[in-house]
Amino acid sequence: MNAAASATDDQSRAIAYPFDAASLAIAGPPGTGKSLALIRRALRAHGEGRTVLLSAASERGVAQLRERLDGLEPLGRIRCEPIDQLAFGLVRRHRREREPACESVPIDDVAAARVLEEVGLQLFSLEWSEFISSEIDPEITGMRAPERFAAAAYRLIRKLRAALISPQDFRAACFRGATAFYGKPPNFSSPELFMDTQQKYRDSLHVTPAELARQHSRELDLIKILVRLYEAYAAALWARGLLTPVEALYQATHLLREVPSLREPALGGIDVALIDDAQDLVPAQFAFLQALFGERLHGVTFAGDEGQATRTFAGARPDQAFGNASETITLTFVQRGDPAIVRAAAQVVARSSAAGAAPVEFYRAESLRDEARFVAATAAARIAAGTPPGEIAVIVRNLRCAQGLIDALLARNIPVDVAGEMNLYEFAAAQDGLAALSALADPYRHDRLLRNLEAPWLNLSDASIAQLCGEPPDAQAMLFELPDDEIDETQPRWDRKRDLRLGRNVVYGEADAGLSDEARQRIGRFRGARQRWEQLERRLDLRVLARTILEETVLATAGNGARGRFTGALVCRLMARIDAFVRRRPLATLDDFLAEADAVAQADPELVLLEPGRAGCVRVLDVEAAKGAEFDCVFLPDVRAGAFPRYYVPEAFLFTPRYGMIPKENVGDARSARTAKFTYVLFRLKTRERYYAEERRAFYCAATRARERLYVSASGRPTKGMGAPELLEELRGGLTG
Amino acid sequence: MGFPTQIEFELARRRARRTAKRYLAWFLERYRRAPFEVIGTEESAALDLDGYEFIGYIDRLDRDDRTGAVTVIDYKTGTIAESAVQYRDDVASFVDFQLPFYYWVRTACGDRVGRLMLVPLKDPRLEVRPIELEVVPLPAPRPSYDAPGGTIGIDELERAKVRMIELARMLSDERIESFPVTSDPEVCTYCAYRDACRNRPQLCEERFAH
Numbered sequence: 001m002n003a004a005a006s007a008t009d010d011q012s013r014a015i016a017y018p019f020d021a022a023s024l025a026i027a028g029p030p031g032t033g034k035s036l037a038l039i040r041r042a043l044r045a046h047g048e049g050r051t052v053l054l055s056a057a058s059e060r061g062v063a064q065l066r067e068r069l070d071g072l073e074p075l076g077r078i079r080c081e082p083i084d085q086l087a088f089g090l091v092r093r094h095r096r097e098r099e100p101a102c103e104s105v106p107i108d109d110v111a112a113a114r115v116l117e118e119v120g121l122q123l124f125s126l127e128w129s130e131f132i133s134s135e136i137d138p139e140i141t142g143m144r145a146p147e148r149f150a151a152a153a154y155r156l157i158r159k160l161r162a163a164l165i166s167p168q169d170f171r172a173a174c175f176r177g178a179t180a181f182y183g184k185p186p187n188f189s190s191p192e193l194f195m196d197t198q199q200k201y202r203d204s205l206h207v208t209p210a211e212l213a214r215q216h217s218r219e220l221d222l223i224k225i226l227v228r229l230y231e232a233y234a235a236a237l238w239a240r241g242l243l244t245p246v247e248a249l250y251q252a253t254h255l256l257r258e259v260p261s262l263r264e265p266a267l268g269g270i271d272v273a274l275i276d277d278a279q280d281l282v283p284a285q286f287a288f289l290q291a292l293f294g295e296r297l298h299g300v301t302f303a304g305d306e307g308q309a310t311r312t313f314a315g316a317r318p319d320q321a322f323g324n325a326s327e328t329i330t331l332t333f334v335q336r337g338d339p340a341i342v343r344a345a346a347q348v349v350a351r352s353s354a355a356g357a358a359p360v361e362f363y364r365a366e367s368l369r370d371e372a373r374f375v376a377a378t379a380a381a382r383i384a385a386g387t388p389p390g391e392i393a394v395i396v397r398n399l400r401c402a403q404g405l406i407d408a409l410l411a412r413n414i415p416v417d418v419a420g421e422m423n424l425y426e427f428a429a430a431q432d433g434l435a436a437l438s439a440l441a442d443p444y445r446h447d448r449l450l451r452n453l454e455a456p457w458l459n460l461s462d463a464s465i466a467q468l469c470g471e472p473p474d475a476q477a478m479l480f481e482l483p484d485d486e487i488d489e490t491q492p493r494w495d496r497k498r499d500l501r502l503g504r505n506v507v508y509g510e511a512d513a514g515l516s517d518e519a520r521q522r523i524g525r526f527r528g529a530r531q532r533w534e535q536l537e538r539r540l541d542l543r544v545l546a547r548t549i550l551e552e553t554v555l556a557t558a559g560n561g562a563r564g565r566f567t568g569a570l571v572c573r574l575m576a577r578i579d580a581f582v583r584r585r586p587l588a589t590l591d592d593f594l595a596e597a598d599a600v601a602q603a604d605p606e607l608v609l610l611e612p613g614r615a616g617c618v619r620v621l622d623v624e625a626a627k628g629a630e631f632d633c634v635f636l637p638d639v640r641a642g643a644f645p646r647y648y649v650p651e652a653f654l655f656t657p658r659y660g661m662i663p664k665e666n667v668g669d670a671r672s673a674r675t676a677k678f679t680y681v682l683f684r685l686k687t688r689e690r691y692y693a694e695e696r697r698a699f700y701c702a703a704t705r706a707r708e709r710l711y712v713s714a715s716g717r718p719t720k721g722m723g724a725p726e727l728l729e730e731l732r733g734g735l736t737g
Numbered sequence: 738m739g740f741p742t743q744i745e746f747e748l749a750r751r752r753a754r755r756t757a758k759r760y761l762a763w764f765l766e767r768y769r770r771a772p773f774e775v776i777g778t779e780e781s782a783a784l785d786l787d788g789y790e791f792i793g794y795i796d797r798l799d800r801d802d803r804t805g806a807v808t809v810i811d812y813k814t815g816t817i818a819e820s821a822v823q824y825r826d827d828v829a830s831f832v833d834f835q836l837p838f839y840y841w842v843r844t845a846c847g848d849r850v851g852r853l854m855l856v857p858l859k860d861p862r863l864e865v866r867p868i869e870l871e872v873v874p875l876p877a878p879r880p881s882y883d884a885p886g887g888t889i890g891i892d893e894l895e896r897a898k899v900r901m902i903e904l905a906r907m908l909s910d911e912r913i914e915s916f917p918v919t920s921d922p923e924v925c926t927y928c929a930y931r932d933a934c935r936n937r938p939q940l941c942e943e944r945f946a947h
Contacts, residue, residue: 403939454935462915668751
């Protein structure tokens with residue numbers, strides 16, 4: 001960080017603003033130096049002998065602040081950490097004093113979602129007494145697919161916790177909302193409502209009083225089920241001492257409100273707090289800060305840009321920090337990047353025309369593959385012309401759909417790093433790693449063993465694999481018949497005979513006679529390696545064992561070049577996961593880790609994050625991971641309706657404090673697909689419009705990561721933009737007139 | 738039970754009851770219009786075509802009381818063609834062989850098959866509106882796009898039969914090195930080998946909202 005670079009007048013005002021005043025907000029568009037002003041303010045506070053909390057709404061933001069502080073003199077009194085760390089410390093200390101036997105344990109969202117699934121098991125097996133006594137009807141919206149229901153319930157509960165809404169508050173709000181809505185239903189015949197509703201859902205507005213009463217009854221059952229799940233989930237977390245970051249904030253805030261004397265110990269000497277990306281703060285973070293620093297947040301500085309608020313549908317409330325600040329200083333001078341790019345991107349948000357030209361290039365490809373080739377070729381050309389790979393970013397809306405782009409870049413030997421909302425186990429290299437580990441832990445796991453046989457370290461032909469899958473001519477007769485199981489072909493273990501046969505052929509060589517010499521040698525080497533790993537398993541720590549296996553398999557065959565290094569980086573992340581797992585569970589076995597990996601592989605994609613890895617690579621990021629970063633050159637591919645912006649697909653049930661629960665699907669003896677309440681509330685709250693406004697802000701945030709050059713591309717023909725906007729065409733139209 | 742959880746079983750049972758009510762209403766209305774006799778349910782269907790044995794099960798067979806013509810009926814709980822012309826296109830493009838196969842099975846048994854019918858039972862909220870095709874000897878005119886009823890020519894059913902034989906020959910007699918990978922990543926959800934597969938199609942955003 002260049003601490004010596006001169007500050008603008010506005011930045012100087014922000015830096016010099018008194019610390020003992022009520023909260024300050026530093027606002028401004030991208031590139032105006034908000035984070036820099038915040039850091040300088042932190043340095044000033046440090047210089048004055050104050051203890052500083054320098055933080056951000058997300059862990060990614062905190063990591064970026066840490067990076068910017070790197071290289072400066074040791075700053076012992078600047079604590080650069082997530083806000084929830086303070087909360088966690090407070091809850092843990094308090095709990096330990098009262099229940100010495102209970103240790104508070106930090107967990108992530110994936111683990112917390114599993115807790116909810118566990119408490120939901122009795123619901124899905126209809127074992128609740130309320131079902132037996134017919135107090136609750138289980139036919140509620142979303143319940144036809146219990147796994148998805150549980151995932152939706154977890155997302156809702158997480159938002160409720162982040163909004164500091166307890167199960168009791170939730171129940172009260174839901175019943176209040178239901179009573180208000182069904183007690184005095186709105187006018188479903190309103191022409192505006194009718195015209196705003198998609199044709200296929202208009203039948204939901206043709207409701208009789210009897211049908212409304214029926215939907216009311218279904219909604220009450222949904223409320224009862226969700227309240228009970230919420231209560232059981234919170235109780236389970238408490239009983240086991242488990243704390244997600246949001247849970248820590250929730251409990252800590254309530255604790256401070258009940259016992260104000262805990263405030264000083266919780267602060268641990270911190271005098272001032274400086275919070276970046278404040279537009280992404282959730283109510284629990286804001287309320288915790290208020291509990292620590294007082295209602296008017298004396299000593300707290302927020303920095304951010306409401307124009308980049310992309311987390312409101314996830315529960316963030318930008319109005320808290322910026323609406324309540326005693327003083328707002330808006331930075332206007334764009335210090336880094338091309339102001340023309342910022343103006344051009346701003347036009348997408350404002351749906352207006354930009355003034356003048358901008359260094360933005362557009363490309364519409366025939367196909368996704370063609371588009372990926374364009375991105376890779378252009379990136380390669382820029383690198384050849386002198387742009388360091390680390391100064392190039394490809395920012396996508398959904399990282400899970402970026403595999404084609406990653407492949408195209410690697411095919412040109414361009415080093416790549418990936419970060420954002422993505423499951424590590426979706427990558428082939430990580431799946432290969434799990435397969436290699438599984439070959440030791442459970443060689444009868446059919447799908448993983450097959451993956452080993454095809455993997456580069458064995459690379460057997462289809463004919464050899466077919467041979468290994470079959471019965472050898474001299475197969476020993478089974479002593480007893482395996483019981484007939486109900487077949488679920490979606491599960492890996494649905495055919496035990498098949499599993500046993502392949503496993504025995506690979507491990508014991510029962511089919512080797514039918515293999516070619518080359519195949520026999522390869523499988524023999526693999527068998528030998530497996531036996532050696534079995535020996536090592538008895539004496540090596542799990543981390544060292546796993547590392548050994550991965551080095552002899554995936555890493556040994558990763559190859560050189562960009563693809564090999566990409567594979568290596570993914571395997572390093574896998575090994576880091578194993579390390580973290582062993583730290584949490586020192587006595588765990590390889591089986592335990594693989595069971596955990598299986599559970600994580602099935603997790604809700606919204607709950608898993610991939611942190612940035614190597615420097616010096618072209619970064620493939622999603623919008624959230626790109627926030628706060630800047631690059632010479634940015635690609636925004638797949639900017640088409642349905643991809644960027646994503647289509648608005650409402651959850652199975654929504655909640656607002658005013659309307660309570662809003663079930664989407666009309667269940668039971670229904671005529672229409674959607675409930676009348678859902679159709680009405682979507683119209684009333686303009687939810688679709690708000691969603692697309694947030695997608696525009698996401699585009700703005702992504703586009704303004706570019707300092708010098710922005711490439712915006714899409715494939716196929718544009719739609720008319722009726723369902724969702726065609727942002728590339730809007731931007732192109734605005735810039736070219 | 739066949740369902741992963743008790744709740745799924747219970748909800749499926751309720752849906753089935755609702756669907757059954759609508760089905761019965763349709764069944765009775767159809768009988769009132771043109772009386773028929775149900776001559777078979779879950780009827781085994783086996784046919785040797787050029788040395789290849791094909792087997793299946795016909796959900797229901799009706800014989801018209803007045804004309805003696807047989808209707809082959811297949812119940813569908815998944816997504817089906819939305820119109821007769823769409824179904825004919827599926828047969829012509831060799832996407833669907835089921836009803837043509839049943840036609841040939843029953844013809845070989847001596848029946849005069851006059852109609853082929855797909856009965857959708859997916860959505861209990863909707864009235865049962867089957868896709869119904871009258872079998873005609875001459876090349877059939879193309880029905881209007883969204884009509885549930887229409888005709889299908891014997892020549893089209895013959896072409897489907899020929900293609901079935903070709904495919905059977907390919908599968909059993911020829912050496913297939915590999916099957917092409919699907920381009921639809923959603924299909925992988927149902928595949929028992931998805932974790933083994935090194936060629937899974939890439940995920941891409943849906944083009945149309947659902």
